[in-house]
Amino acid sequence: MTRLVNVRCIGPLLWTTCLLVVPAVSQSEAVQLSPADVSNYNLLKEFAKQQAGEPFTPRQPLPKALADLSYEQFREIQFNHERAPWQDKVPFWFETFHRGYVQQDRVDLFGVEGEEVERFEFSKDDFDYGEAIDRDTIPDDLGHAGVRIVGKFPGRDDVQEMLTFVGSSYFRARSGETVYGASARGLAVNVAMNQDEEFPFFRRFWILKPSRCDETVTVLAQLDSPSLTGAYQFYFRPGTIESTLRVQATLYAREQPPEDAVGVEKLGVAPLTSMWIWGDGLDGPPKDNRPGVHDSDGLLIESGEAGWVWRPFTRQPYPSTSFRSVRALLGFGILQRNRAFFHYEDYNAKYHLRPSIWITPDQPWLDGRVELLEIPGAHEGIDNIAAYWVPSKLPEPGEPLELGYSVKFFPGDVSAENYVGRATNFHIDRELPDDQIGLQIRFAGLALQQQPSDRAVDISAEIRDGTLIEQQVQRTETGDYLLDVTFKPSGDGPVDLSLRLVDGSRPLTELFSYLCPRDQPEFVYPSVYTRQE
Structure with a gap:
């Protein structure tokens, strides 16, 4: 990977996992920071605040040859693992994603070691292209699509991918006992409104080089959008069972957003x-x-x-x-x-x-x-x-x-939720007469198993847009409880149900809240297919 080293003397600022306080600086004393000056979260906050006073720079368009790639063609472009910076020298290192297909955003990437900030430029030599595309058609200054953190989970000998940042402000991680699945985002702006959603995106990343004995790795990211900027610090601790990201973020409204920007009317945190x-x-x-x-x-x-x-x-x-x-x-x-x-x-x-x-x-x-x-x-x-x-x-x-x-x-449930019963599964029956619907919920857990078998269990039930016809609860031989309710929708829309088992005023289970469709939704085949990771 081609490197351009840009070193700045920044002074004795210490990085921590908590928010750092930036001393107030007068306008005349303010120093214009560049990305190469950012070596910790404190400085990233100053840089993001500075960017909020600048005009928004639109996303860099993706070259047509890369935008026209099919899913199969794009999958052929693979990072060459031997080109990864810091490989085998520290517990965690990083690899990059190539732009193309749906991965349109460009990100800039920096490595930080102490107070030294090193820019990692895009290089076609970092990738194997197969038959997907003629590499001569790819610009030398294409930039990266994102970054992945790789290393070894505790007690494991094989190198695995652990954490990725790619596409808008998306990121996802896994533990040693899971595979990739659901994702997180840095921020949502004006989501689920009667207008276009604004998608903030990570424009730059700084990866702090860990030492040989570190069990964590830190990633800094600059969030950008027409309406705001942001500084993010991700402190990642991979684990065999549970992996944790500690997130610190500071958001700044842009002082002069583009004329066509609606502005922030709703934040999704x-x-x-x-x-x-x-x-x-x-x-x-x-x-x-x-x-x-x-x-x-x-x-x-x-x-x-x-x-x-x-x-x-x-x-x-x-x-x-x-x-x-x-x-x-x-x-x-x-x-x-x-x-x-x-x-x-x-x-x-x-x-x-x-x-x-x-x-x-x-x-x-x-x-x-x-x-x-x-x-x-x-x-x-x-x-x-x-x-x-x-x-x-x-x-x-x-x-x-x-x-x-x-x-x-x-994997699985939240360990802290161990003092109430959980809804482990449920079933809907729409074959009942007179448009009635049956719902059976199985509640399980140690809290229910410890409930005295001779003590009555009550049902707390609320229903909207429907009528509750019948309800009953029975205990199984394993100590689980089966809750059966029958209800009838009052209109064409869904029925909103809230159900819980209680012992007097004491909750025995979590509140089961469900928006039940009146009719079985339909699928259009062959739109449903098996996804292969």
Whole structure:
């Protein structure tokens, strides 16, 4: 990889995992920073603030030869692992993604060692092109599409990909026991509104070179969009069971956004993206016998006032946005709760190994809502689920917004949710007479097994846009509880159900919140196909 070294003396500033305080500097004393001056999060914040005062630079267009590549052609372009900087010299190193096909954004890439900042230029020698494209048609200054972190998980001898940043502000990670699945984003702007969404993107990355004994790696990123700029610090600790990203971010509104920019009317903080085509509550198309096709099967929310709320994903015949207002958000995430292979029966996609993702704010996020966007996806190759935190108030003009939270990638359930029963699966029956619908939920967990068998368990039930006909609960021999309800829709739209088992006023289970379609949604075959990673 060709390198242009640009060293700056920056002084004795120390990087930490917490927000650093930048001393106030008068306008006359302010120093114009360049990307080569950024060696820690403190300086990146100053650089992002400086960029907020500059005109927005549009994304660099992708050369036509690369934009016209098919999916199969683009897959032929592979990074040459032997060209990776720092390879085998430190615990973690990085490789780059090539631009082309849908990977249109250009990013600049820097390595940081102490106070030395080194720019890593794009080089065609870093890639094997196969028969995909004539390399002579590729510009020498193409730039990168993104970056991946590779290394060894604890206790493993083989080198594996652990963390990627590619496309807009998307990133995803995995633990040693999972494969890639759902993704996270740096930020969502004006998402799920009656207007075009603004997609912020990471324009530059700085990777801090770890030492030989480090168990973590730090990535800095500059977020950019027509309406705002941002400084992000990702502190990544890979694990065999659970991998964690500590995120610190500071956002600045752009002082002079482009005339065609709508501006920030709604922020989606810590957005998560996934795919759900069918699973519990919905049968797949007749020509596909897989029981479930999804990267995640539901949204979990923990709040100070409502405890744990589980919202399984579903499919309406139209894009659907729902939300839950929260006074104090303790955490939220999208889970792949069901990890049994027979639930998916897909050796290629390995959906049973896809990770869950959990967001934990450094301090509870107050007064806002967790919003869920569900789009009726055409096939499993397209993400159609999004979940994010929407604060009720936007920052005042000129006031930066500082965020701190962790993003965890792990298999299955959130370990902290161990004192209430979980909804492990459910079934919908639409074959009942008089347009009635039956719902059976299985609640399981240690908290339910410890419930005295001779003690009555009550049902807390709320329903909107429907009438509750019958409800009953029974305990199984294993200590699980089966909750059966029968209801009738009051109109053509979905029925909103909220169900929980209680012992008096004490919750025994999470709140099962479900938006049940009146009719079985239809699929158009052959749009549904098996995705191969």
